[in-house]
Amino acid sequence: AQKIxxxxxxxxxxxxxxxxxxxxxxxxxxxxxxxxxxxxxxxxMIFLIYQGSYDEQNATEGRYSLNFQKARKSAxxxxxxxxxxxxxxxFCAMRDPGAQKLVFGxxxxxxxxx
Amino acid sequence: xxxxTQFPSHSVIEKGQTVTLRCDPISGHDNLYWYRRVMGKxxxxxxxxxxxxxxxxxxMPNNRFLAERTGGxxxxxxxxxxxxxxxxxxxCASSLKSGGRETQYFxxxxxxxxx
Numbered sequence: 001a002q003k004i005x006x007x008x009x010x011x012x013x014x015x016x017x018x019x020x021x022x023x024x025x026x027x028x029x030x031x032x033x034x035x036x037x038x039x040x041x042x043x044x045m046i047f048l049i050y051q052g053s054y055d056e057q058n059a060t061e062g063r064y065s066l067n068f069q070k071a072r073k074s075a076x077x078x079x080x081x082x083x084x085x086x087x088x089x090x091f092c093a094m095r096d097p098g099a100q101k102l103v104f105g106x107x108x109x110x111x112x113x114x
Numbered sequence: 115x116x117x118x119t120q121f122p123s124h125s126v127i128e129k130g131q132t133v134t135l136r137c138d139p140i141s142g143h144d145n146l147y148w149y150r151r152v153m154g155k156x157x158x159x160x161x162x163x164x165x166x167x168x169x170x171x172x173x174m175p176n177n178r179f180l181a182e183r184t185g186g187x188x189x190x191x192x193x194x195x196x197x198x199x200x201x202x203x204x205x206c207a208s209s210l211k212s213g214g215r216e217t218q219y220f221x222x223x224x225x226x227x228x229x
Contacts, residue, residue, distance in 0.1 A: 004156075033215070044117075045205060045220035052215065091157065095216075099170055100145065100209075101159035102218060 002027045004092050006105035013082050014113050020067070021077040021108050023092035029053075031097045034075040036066065039089040039107070048090075051075055079110075087112045116140065118221035120206050126227045132194040135224045139188070139208030145169075146189050147209075147218060148181060152202040160204075163189060196228045 003026040013019045025034065036048040051059045051066045059066040067076040079086055089109050093102040119138045127133050139146045148160040160179070161171040165186035174181070178197070183189040193200055203225050207218040 035217070037220070042222070043203070043225075044222040045207075047217050047219060050215060050217060093157075099172075100162055100216070101147065101170060101173065102149075102157075103159070104149075104157040106156050 002029075002032075002094055002096055002103045004094055004103055004105035006092055006108050008108045009106070010109045010111070012111045012113060015084060016081055018078060018080050019082050019086075019110065021079075021090050021092075021110065023075045023077065023105060025073050025075060025092075025094050027073075027094065027096060029096050029098070033095045034066070034068070035093040035095070035102065036064070036075075036077045037091045037093065038086075039091065040085075041088070045091070049077070082112050084112050084114060086110060118206055118208050118219055120204075120221040120224050122224060123222065124225045124227075126229065127196055128229050129198055130195045132192065133196055133226060135191045135193075135204050135206075135226070137189045137191070137206030137208075137221060139206070140210075140219060143208035143210050143219075144186070145209040145211070145216070145218075146183060147207040148189070148191055149205040149207065149220075150202050151205070151223075152199070157205065160191070193226075196226075198228050201226055201228045 032053045034051045038046045065078045089107045092105045121136045146163040151157040159173040162169045163183045180192045203223040207220045
């Protein structure tokens with residue numbers, strides 16, 4: 001069974017600093033997809049970034065990048081130049097090729113301090 | 115383009131009552147998913163529709179939960195009778211196609227509290 005682990009329940013970062021949110025995963029599949037979602041206090045889940053297991057380069061989307069280390073089974077989210085609006089819950093998720101469902105980690109609550 | 119919408123945003127009911135949650139996916143999205151987050155735990159998959167057919171309902175907790183997707187458009191999730199442990203946030207997501215780089219787009223969720 002697939003499992004996602006996010007070991008940081010909460011993080012506090014100063015505005016404009018870079019922040020890394022940890023995510024490790026466990027799967028026996030060779031083909032899989034990894035996702036990060038942001039959930040601000042308003043409640044909606046916002047898709048941030050996707051990494052495929054066969055992608056040779058780390059995914060990037062604006063200030064978001066994914067530090068994908070396949071051998072270590074980690075897919076950490078890096079947010080550069082953090083902003084107050086980045087304060088939210090962040091969820092790492094995985095999808096296996098055999099099913100379309102996403103398996104989520106417990107989330108990390110990120111707080112950006114001015 | 116409108117995103118995934120869910121109704122109601124909040125629901126407070128008593129144990130034993132019935133509640134029906136509704137999800138309207140993004141127009142044209144054949145895939146519709148239901149997830150649930152119970153307080154303090156992970157977001158967990160409930161089921162997956164492709165158009166009007168249930169593709170995967172392995173996450174449905176028991177037969178008190180009934181999901182339908184009429185005509186392959188909106189979906190409803192009925193809980194009858196509700197129990198205390200059903201409290202949580204119910205998310206709906208939709209996607210255009212399955213597999214590959216398919217991205218699931220989530221709605222804002224319905225917060226259900228069973229007293």
